[in-house]
Amino acid sequence: MAPNLPPFANTPIDDIPKIVEEVRSTFFTQKTKPIEFRLRQLRKLYWGIVDHEAEIIEACKKDLGKSVYETQLSEIKWVENDIIFVNKNLEKWAKVEKPEDIPLTNYFMRPRIRKDPLGCVLIIGTFNFPINLTFGPLVGAIAGGNTAIVKPSEQAPASAAVMQKILAVSVDPSCYRVINGGIPETQALLAEKWDKIFFTGSANVGKIIAKAAAPTLTPVTLELGGRNPAIVTKKADIHLAARRLLWGKIFNAGQVCISQNYILVDKDVVPTLVAELKSAMADFFPNGAKESPDYGRIASNQQFSRIKKMLDNTSGKIVIGGTMDAEQRFIEPTVIEVSDPSDSLLTEESFGPLIPIMPVENLDEAIRIANSVHATPLGLYPFGSKDEVEKILTEVRSGGASVNDAWTHGVIPTLAFGGVGDSGSGSYRGRASFDCFVHRRSVTTTPRWMEKLLAVRYPPYEGKYEQYAKMSVSKPNFDREGNIKFGFIRYILTLGSGSAKRGILRAAALAVLAVALQIALGRTARA
Structure with a gap:
């Protein structure tokens, strides 16, 4: 028997300032x-x-x-x-x-x-x-x-x-x-x-x-959210691409902010991808998505109407699915082949189970379209060879990316998640x-015994810059052409690695500092 759910009730607006003040006041008690x-x-x-x-x-x-x-x-x-x-x-x-x-x-x-x-x-x-x-x-x-x-x-x-x-x-x-x-x-x-x-x-x-x-x-x-592109080249495993991208759009009935919004596909493999999507749909929902207990519904009538309007307005051709039921807020996973990058199914975020496919001549055209539709999507989904994937990751920005899969970068709970540009700012998850x-907050504590050493910072400044420069001015390890210069001492100091190296260098540095402090304090005392 289903549990009794608590009723939803709006918080009285007049109570909101008082509640906020109570919670804010608690913070200043240091309780948390x-x-x-x-x-x-x-x-x-x-x-x-x-x-x-x-x-x-x-x-x-x-x-x-x-x-x-x-x-x-x-x-x-x-x-x-x-x-x-x-x-x-x-x-x-x-x-x-x-x-x-x-x-x-x-x-x-x-x-x-x-x-x-x-x-x-x-x-x-x-x-x-x-x-x-x-x-x-x-x-x-x-x-x-x-x-x-x-x-x-x-x-x-x-x-x-x-x-x-x-x-x-x-x-x-x-x-x-x-x-x-x-x-x-x-x-x-x-x-x-x-x-x-x-x-x-x-x-x-x-x-x-x-x-x-x-x-x-x-x-x-x-x-x-994001108008997230998936790019499928002719070198991709089309069978896997179809199953994985379809899963990305059937989970939660496509109401996933990082699922692909559209798929840019090499024109030579479009028929194969459509056939594989049909096959995957039959595997996932043998009796149809509407009859499946595993397929969700659209959250509200408002969202249902928005998605339906997008499908009604497209100039593309439905090649799989398209069935809807407003009373149940059901929208079947629907694949649409489009030919215009300005089609609303590409330029607007569907946030639902719509899968637009656009044929492209080559990878360069796919990258150009992806960057023109949305310069900073939340997710990016490249399917292809190693070199093709690297080219896509280099030339298309995104908040995150899943190679040869649908939004797996967003389901690892300890991996930082966030957008870039107009797909978001900041990140969270795990650490x-x-x-x-x-x-x-950066904090320092200056001991009293350093006062003589710090006298170099107090006016009058005459004659003090040279002393300051010896203590604090760094010298570049590069020349005017931007080339790195390696001297013998630097070579010796960069030998080794890890914590052992850092420990040795720190001990040596502290020893040098101790001598330098003695010399500096001696000079200050003589002055």
Whole structure:
């Protein structure tokens, strides 16, 4: 029997400033800064997810028609594994860091880097992976020692209500709260002062977020979408390309921000690719996608209408699929052959199970079209020989890339994930989630005994530059033509490798520094 889901209810707008102020005030009590507190909150969140697993599964089914398998794989276990990974590594990440390559003259100032929490942060989630893409950033915010307000997507209301319930019963409510609602509630949140905003969603809304953050210079991480190209050459394994790219578009009914938006295919292998896509479709859905318990549904009537309109407006030809059911919000995986790079199926993000294929003359044309459609996509998917793949990676920019596959770079939970240009800014996942929500603060401590040595920096300056230059001015190891110069001493110093080399060089450098300090102090005393 399906579990009873908590009701979705908008947070009263008048309550929002008070809730934000309470969470912000908690940060200044220093409550969230101890590592043990952060770890305890993460562990409690883990068990909160475990205890509400059935409700999450039911909510994702209600919101998106997700199968149990997809929900476990991309929502529940993803976040649980992320929490376990952070739990194992947080103490190491949070330690004060000793920077490398500090000049000898600054060594005794104890330069170091602290990892300080940013403060009170706002996390705005999205609907396609409602648990993963909302709780995922929250794990980073907690690990970083921040307090946080979470705003789930109203387009996945059942999941939003479950997340609100999980946080309410598992973590400290004075530190972490959920605010539910739509555009008015989001606008009320954006009117508040934040120490960081983390947003996942469309580029259009991302611009609104960035604009709202600009007056207060609030830092933002934007995880946006992308008109992501796949490029298939005649040297590619067409059978594998078809199966893998089709999987990228049937998972979550194509509502995946990093799935390919279109496929540029060498014209000589287009018929083969279409045939292989038909074969893969029959393998994946023997009784059709509509009857399969493994194929999801479009999140809302609004999204359904948007995708249908794109298909209605294309000048391309449907070669596979095309069946729709508005009542069930069902759209069959649909392959469309297009001939114009300005076709809306290429220039707009479908965020659904549409698979446009465009024949090209050669790889150079494919690269030219990819760069003209979207200069900085979120993902890039090259299929071809080693040399062809290297050419594509070199000449086409993207936030990430999966070679001979569909978005695997985005499913490794410990690999930093993020966009570039208008597909996003900043990254998270694994260690990057911690780094995303902390400030690396450089700190030095100057001992009193260095005062005589530092006298060189005080006025009057006459005669002091020469002394300063001997202590601190570096000499280039390159000539005017940009060529590297290698002297005998440099050659000796660069022999060896690894920690042993660094240890020997550090010991030698400290010995030299000690002598230099004695000479400098002696000169200062005589002066």
